[in-house]
Amino acid sequence: MFRPLTWGWKSFRPRATLLSMRSTSSVANSSLKLINKVAVVTGSTNGIGFSIARRLAQEGAHVIISSRKQQNVDQAVDTLQREGLSVAGTVCHVGKAEDQEQLVATALKHCGGVDFLVCTAGVNPFVGSTLGSNEQVWDKILSVNVKAPALLLRRLLIGRELLGTILIPSSSLLICFPFRPQKLGAYNVSKTALLGLTKTLAVELAPKNIRVNCLVPGFIKTDFSRVVSTEKSFCSYTTGH
Numbered sequence: 549m550f551r552p553l554t555w556g557w558k559s560f561r562p563r564a565t566l567l568s569m570r571s572t573s574s575v576a577n578s579s580l581k582l583i584n585k586v587a588v589v590t591g592s593t594n595g596i597g598f599s600i601a602r603r604l605a606q607e608g609a610h611v612i613i614s615s616r617k618q619q620n621v622d623q624a625v626d627t628l629q630r631e632g633l634s635v636a637g638t639v640c641h642v643g644k645a646e647d648q649e650q651l652v653a654t655a656l657k658h659c660g661g662v663d664f665l666v667c668t669a670g671v672n673p674f675v676g677s678t679l680g681s682n683e684q685v686w687d688k689i690l691s692v693n694v695k696a697p698a699l700l701l702r703r704l705l706i707g708r709e710l711l712g713t714i715l716i717p718s719s720s721l722l723i724c725f726p727f728r729p730q731k732l733g734a735y736n737v738s739k740t741a742l743l744g745l746t747k748t749l750a751v752e753l754a755p756k757n758i759r760v761n762c763l764v765p766g767f768i769k770t771d772f773s774r775v776v777s778t779e780k781s782f783c784s785y786t787t788g789h
């Protein structure tokens with residue numbers, strides 16, 4: 549299926565051009581840490597992913613925004629371009645192989661390679677307990693939250709197009725204990741699995757000089773977290789009252 553790419557041609561330059569301009573732009577923006585680097589961020593049209601994408605671009609990186617809906621991709625790209633940042637976008641539902649391929653192809657075609665992969669896309673399709681989750685729930689949550697980062701990375705590495713660093717958001721709460729298992733059962737399991745994925749990948753990819761980190765944010769107010777943030781006892785927990 550054809551999906552239009554959302555490109556910021558005014559501010560986004562292909563890597564070949566970037567490389568030829570490296571010396572001048574580095575002098576002009578010597579304070580920027582990520583000048584001429586390329587970052588792919590999944591689930592980056594809002595929430596934590598959007599903030600990460602903006603921050604990477606503010607540091608000089610060329611960022612590829614992606615998410616499930618074209619309209620959201622267009623809006624996020626437009627917002628960041630208006631801020632003068634170098635971003636492009638394409639639709640990518642991380643659970644779909646063809647979308648992953650399109651994301652990789654987009655990055656390679658226009659940037660020639662990827663320096664950072666940030667796998668922010670995550671779902672919690674069922675608010676309920678672990679044992680209350682049916683097979684469909686398990687399949688969706690493990691596919692999007694755990695399998696997708698591994699398979700996207702595999703696709704990037706097959707052509708050896710990657711990379712310096714990979715970031716995989718998990719949850720800081722889960723490091724200490726399974727949080728609200730009666731509400732976030734399968735989600736908790738998937739996020740704990742990400743810690744295992746990160747550690748395994750870090751060892752596996754160290755010989756290739758690829759660093760893998762797991763980002764463990766505290767509670768951040770986003771659409772995603774609204775489901776728990778509105779609960780009284782959770783608010784008490786986070787504010788310490």
Ligand SMILES: NC(=O)c1ccc[n+]([C@@H]2O[C@H](COP(=O)([O-])OP(=O)(O)OC[C@H]3O[C@@H](n4cnc5c(N)ncnc54)[C@H](O)[C@@H]3O)[C@@H](O)[C@H]2O)c1
Binds near residue numbers: 590595641643692
């Ligand atoms: N908000 C928190 O407190 C918190 C804490 C710890 C970890 N996290 C994790 O951080 C990540 C981002 O969460 P957020 O709070 O910013 O949520 P959010 O809902 O604001 O953003 C999630 C983004 O992922 C996208 N997305 C969802 N499913 C997708 C899919 N299948 N393919 C591609 N994109 C998809 C959404 O469109 C959205 O852009 C999640 O993995 C979440 O588990 C969040």
